[in-house]
Amino acid sequence: MNIEQMKNSLENRPEFMNRVTAWKELEGRTGEYVDLPHNLDKRLKNVLKKKKIDQLYSHQKKAYDYIMEKKDTVVVTPTASGKTLCYNLPVLNSILEDDSNRALYLFPTKALSQDQLSGLYELIEELSLNIKTHTYDGDTQVSARKSIRQSGHIVITNPDMLHVGILPHHTKWIKLFENLKYVVIDEVHSYRGVFGSHVANVIRRLQRICEFYGSDPLFICASATIDNPGELSSKLIGKDIEVIDENGAPAGPRDFIFYNPPVVNKELGIRRSYVLESKKIASIFLKNKIKTIVFTRSRLRTEIILSYLRDDKPQDVNIRGYRGGYLPNERRQIEKGLREGKIHGVVSTNALELGVDIGQLDVSILAGYPGTIASSWQQAGRAGRGQRRSISIMIASSSALDQYIVNNPEYFFEKPAESALINPNNLMILLSHIKCAAFELPFEKGEKFGVETTEKILRYLEDNHVLRYKGGKWYWSAERYPAEDISLRSASSEDFAVIDKTETGSSRVIGRVDYFSVPTTIHKDAIYIHEGKQYQVKDLDYSGKKAYVKIVDVNFYTDANLAVDLRVLDKFESKKFDKRSASHGEVVVSAQATMYKKVKFNTHENVGYGDINLPEVEMHTTAWWMSLAEEFEEKINKKTLENALLGLSNLLVNIAPIYLMCDPGDIHSTIQIRSPFNGRPTIFIYDSYPGGVGLSEKLYRIDHKLLKSAYSYLQKCPCEGGCPACVGPINEVGLKAKEKTLYLLREVLKGESER
C-alpha cells in the first residue's frame, strides 16, 4: 500500500476512527524560487550548481539580501526548508571575499555542531579552498586547540563552551575576535527560560569583547516556528532584528491526526497506555514498508517501543532506535540509512527533532504530546517528502497537558506556536555574568551591561570584595575563576551533584539538581529518574551538596509534599474584575518538604509514603496571583471553597505551560484560603527559579484566556469527580472539587465576559 491507500485504510478502521479527536487535512504548497544572488561569489555559484541548486527558495534569498545590507536577521522556518544555506551562503561568501574574515557558529548541543560541521565540509570540499572549519568544545583535542584559535575561519561551538572556555581566554583568540564578521545562532527557539536568559548574557559578554577588539559582528539567527521569534532573538542579541518568516520551500499535503487512547478506568480517568497504542499504530505503517518515525518523550520509552516493534515486524523491515547516548558513529550510520532508505522505521527521542539531516519520511508518530506546539510541528515536519503526502499522528498520554491538547485541537491548529520567554535581567543570572564580564575586561565607569543599574551591581560586588574600583574602573579582584562556578543550565550556583554508586568502587556524576529542588527531588529514598533509568537516593550529603544514588527497578516514582509559605514583597501590577482581582509581583517562597508519596506509574495510585527531614529552603521569585471576591465566601463553606481553590490551582498550573511554553516543572502553585496579603482566598502561581524568568508576568497578561481554556477543558474532562489530568485526584481534592471548580470558573468568567 502507498501512503494514499494507507490514509483510506485508516479511515475505514472504526476502532481507530473512534479514538480520533481531530483529523486536519493541511494543504500542500509549491515552492517559491528565485535566481541565485548576482553578487554571490562565482566559485560559490558553481558549487551550488554542481549540487543541482540552480535557484534559491525565496526566504533564502531574502536572508542573503538582508545580511548583505548588514541587517541582523532571524530566519523562521519549519524543518527541511534549507535554513542552513541562509547563513552558510553569506558566511562563505565573505570568507571568499577576504580570507581574514571569521565567523562563530553557536548550536545548543555538541551533536548539532558535529552535524553542521559535516554539512559545511561538503560545501567547502567542493570549493577546494582552504577554509578552516572546526568544532571547538569539550571533545576537541588539546593538541588541535591552538591552531583552531589562531587560524579557524569558522568556529562551531556551544554557548557553554563560549561561556567557560573561550570568552575568559579571549586574548588567545585575537584573530577571531578582531575579524569576527558573523555570529550564527541556530535553534534560537531552544534558548528560552533560564538557559536562554544565561545565553543572552553570554552574548552581551561576547559583544563587549568584540568591541574591545574593534569588531562588530552581524547576528544571523535561525529558529523553529514560535510565536515571538523576533522578540526572543532581539532579547538574545540585545538589539533589533529583521524577521523572515515566510517560507519559500515546497510542502506536500499533510494529514495531522489527534488520537486519544480509550478510557479504561472512568473513576480515576485512566486511559490505555499511549506507549502500546503508539506501537500498534506504527506497526500498521511499518508492515507496509512506509517510512515512519516515532518520537517518544524519554530514552527509556524509545527503547521500549523499539523492542515492541521489533518483536512484531516482517523480516525485511529494518527498524532502528536513535537517542542521546548512542555513539556518534552509530548515529551517523542510522542517519545515512534513513537518507538512503535502507532503514524503514526509527524510534527516537527529540534528538532527531532538531536539524540533523535524515532526509524525509512519510509518517511521523508522536508518542505523547512533546510538550510544546513548536516541538510538535518540528517533529511532525520530519515526515513529508517534497510534494508528497504525509501523515502525522499525535497519540495523547493521560497527563493533563496531553489531554488538554488532544481535546482542544482548535487551540493547537489555530495558534501558530508558543512564545519563548527569557529574562536576561534576572538579577541572579545578571549578577553571575557581570562577574564573568569583569573577569574578562574591567568595567569602565558609566559602562552598561544590559541594564541601567549596572553601576549599582558593580558597587555591590565591590563591597563584597569581588571587584575593586580603582582609577575609574572595576577590576576582577578574586582568585576564583567565575565562569567555572556558573552553569548556563540552571539559575542557582549552588547545585547538588547526583552521584551514581550502583557499581561499588566507581562513582560517576550523572546529573545536577538546583538547590531549591533538592528537598523534593533528591531527598533520601527519592526516585530520581535520569536517562529513562530509575535511581533511588541512598544518601544525601546536604552540607557536601551530594546525593548518592543506585539504579533500582520499581514501578513507582516519588512525589514530595511541600509545605509552602508564600509572602508577597512587592506588587508590580494589578487589575480588578467583578469576581476576582489579579496581580503579579515579587514574592518570597519558603518551602519545607515534609513527606513523600510513592506513586505508581500510569495509574498514579498511591502505594506508600515516607518522611523527609530536610531544612527549609527559601527563594525570592516572581508570582502571579488571583484573589476571589467576597461573595464566594458567603456562598460556599470554607472547606469546600478550599478544595475548589486547590482544584482550580492544580488545573491552572497543569494547563499554563501550554501558554507559557515552559516545562511543567518551571512553575508551581500554592493557595491561601485567607491570604495575609489581602485577606482574600488566593491562588498563587510562581516561577520555580530564583528571581523569576518572566513566566508570571506573561501569565498576568493572558490570565483571562487561561481561565477560559481551563473552564472548557474541565467541562470536557471525562472523569467523574476529578482526576490527575484536571483538578487532581479525588483523594486529595475531595469529592466536590470538580463541580465546585467548574462553579468558580463559571462565576469568575461571568464577571469578565462583559468587558
Next chain:
Amino acid sequence: MNLRDKLKRYEKNNKSSPSMKENRDYLNKKIFPNTIIKNEQGKYLKTQKIYSKDYQHGLYEMNKFFEELNVYSLKQITNTDTQMKKEGIKDNILFIDTETTGLMGGTGTVAFLIGVGYFKDNDFFIEQYLMRDYDEENAMLNDIKKLLLSFDIIVSFNGKSFDLPLIQTRLILNRLKMPDFNLHVDLLHSARRIWSFLDSCSLKSLENNVLNFKRIDDIEGYLIPSIFFRFIEVKDLELLKPVLEHNSYDILSLVTLFTHLKEIHLGKHKKLNSHEFFHMGRIKEKQKEFENCIKYLKKAVETAQENDIKYRAYKKLSWQYKRINQYEKAVEIWQKMIKERGAVIFPYVEMAKYLEHKQKDYKKALYYTEEAEKLLDKNKMNTKNHKCNAEKIEHRRSRLLKRLERS
C-alpha cells in the same frame, strides 16, 4: 538568596564617600628599599638589589654562571639550536618570574609582581616591578615591555605555559604588543629531562634535592594571591615583604639551576648520582653524541645503588655497543646481567640474537632461547607484552630448530 534586599540596603547605607580609604597613604613605605617610578602612564613601585659576583646561592657563586657560557652550552641546556642576534650572551639574558592574583589563568588573572634578573658588569641585578593597585599596571607594563625589548634571551621556570602567556595577556589588555625573543629557555623542561625521577620537579624540590638550597621562613606560593588582595585593602607594604623575598629566591635559584645544568651538560660537574648519569646518557643519545652517551651510561652502572637503574643502564649501554658493532662489550654486559640477576629475559634474547645472526651458532642460540622461555614461564603474567614476548621467543625457537635440522 535575598540579593535584591541586599542591593536595596546597600544603596541606602552606602551613599557616603568611599574615598576616605582611597586617599590613605601606604604603611611601612620603607620596610624594604624601593623607589616609586613615574612615567607617562602613571607610577608603580620598583626595587633593585645587587648581588656581587662571589655571592653564593646554593651550589654556586654567581660568577660560575659566566664560565663557558656560549652558544654551545645554551644548545646543550635547551636541546635546541639557536642563533644569537646580538653580541654577548651574558648581558643578554633576562631571568623572569611573576607573582599573580590567581593560579588558574584567564584574562582576569593579573601579574602584580614581575621579578627580573640580569648581569651587568659581572654583578647580578634583581629588579622587582610591583603594581600596588590595578591602576598602576599600565605604567608597570610599559616599562616591562621596554625592558623585554632590550634582551634577547628569556630564562624562566614554567614560563612557557604560565608566566609569559600571562604577561602577553596583560599586554594585550593594556593594548601593548608582546616583544619577540630570540630564545626562551624554560628551565622546567630542561630540568625534567634530568630529574624526572624525583617525586616533584618543582623549583622548591630541585632546590632541596639538587641545588643544595634551603629557604628559611618562605611563604607558600598558593597563599600569595590572598596576600595581595589583603594588601590592596590595608595598604601595608610589610605584607608584601615575604612575597618579594620569595620572588627573589625564585630568581636566584633560576641562576643556580641554569649554572648547574650548564656544568652538568659540559661534563664539569662530576658528582652526579646514577639516575642523573643515566638521564644524561639518554639526553646524549638523543643528541646523537654517542661517545658521551656511553660514558654517562658506564658511570650510571658504576654508581648504581639499586638494581633497577643499573639494569636500565646496562640495557641501554649494550644497545650502544651493538650499534657501533662492539659486540664483545655488549656480550660482556649481557653475561653480567645473566650472572647478576636471572629474572629478566632481555640478556637471553639478546644473546640468542647475537649467536644466531652474528656467530651462526644455532645450538648455543637455542640454549639461550630456551632459557628465556623457561624464565618467561616462571614469571607468567597475563599481559599483552608477555604474550608478545612469548610469541617472539617461540618463533625464534622454531626457526633455530629448522636451521639446526638443515645443518
